[in-house]
Each structure stands twice: as structure tokens, then as C-alpha cells.
Amino acid sequence: MDPPNRTPNGTPTRRSSAMPIVTIQQGPRDTELKRDLVKRVTDAFVDAYKIPAETVQVWIHEVPADSWGAAGTLTADK
Incomplete structure (x- = not known):
């Protein structure tokens, strides 16, 4: 078994090959x-999963207002 890692606050955690990827x-x-x-x-993932911040990836996908809609209306038209 892999040796334990430590989170920034010193809490031991086990290494995992799977890193969280959050897409917004x-x-x-x-x-x-x-x-x-x-x-x-x-910070939320570090707190909830007790993992190092370095293992968390956050991807932000920005969509222009003329490329999405809600309730049958293009967002750019609101």
C-alpha cells in the first residue's frame, strides 16, 4: 500500500491515482x-475529501450569451 500523504493541515490521506476534476x-x-x-x-474538495489542493483541477468553460438559452429563450435576448 502507498504511504499516506498529508493534506495542508497535516491530516493523513491515502494517495489515489484519481484526481477530482470539476467542470463549471x-x-x-x-x-x-x-x-x-x-x-x-x-478548498471545498480539500475539506470534504481530505486531499491535497494540488490534486484538484477546476475547469471553467465560458459560454457566450448568444450560445445558450433557458426556458425557450436565447440568453442574449433576455
Whole structure:
């Protein structure tokens, strides 16, 4: 068995070859908001799974308002 890793707060955890990948689909946002979101999502996984932050990947896929809709209406038309 692999030796235990330690999370940033020193909690032991087992190594895993599977890293969490979080995909967020959203409309365009400013870089500072995305920076904060990535930190918060990463921190949530670190806290919930007791894994190192380095193993968490957050992918943000921004979709322009003219490329998606809701309730039968193109978002750009709202």
C-alpha cells in the first residue's frame, strides 16, 4: 500500500491515482471572480475529501450569451 500523504493541515490521506476534476459551465465572468471561485471550489474538495489542493483541477468553460438559452429563450435576448 502507498504511504499516506498529508493534506495542508497535516491530516493523513491515502494517495489515489484519481484526481477530482470539476467542470463549471457559465457565462463570461471577470478574472478576479473566477480566481475566487477556483479557490473556493478547491478548498471545498480539500475539506470534504481530505486531499491535497494540488490534486484538484477546476475547469471553467465560458459560454457566450448568444450560445445558450433557458426556458425557450436565447440568453442574449433576455
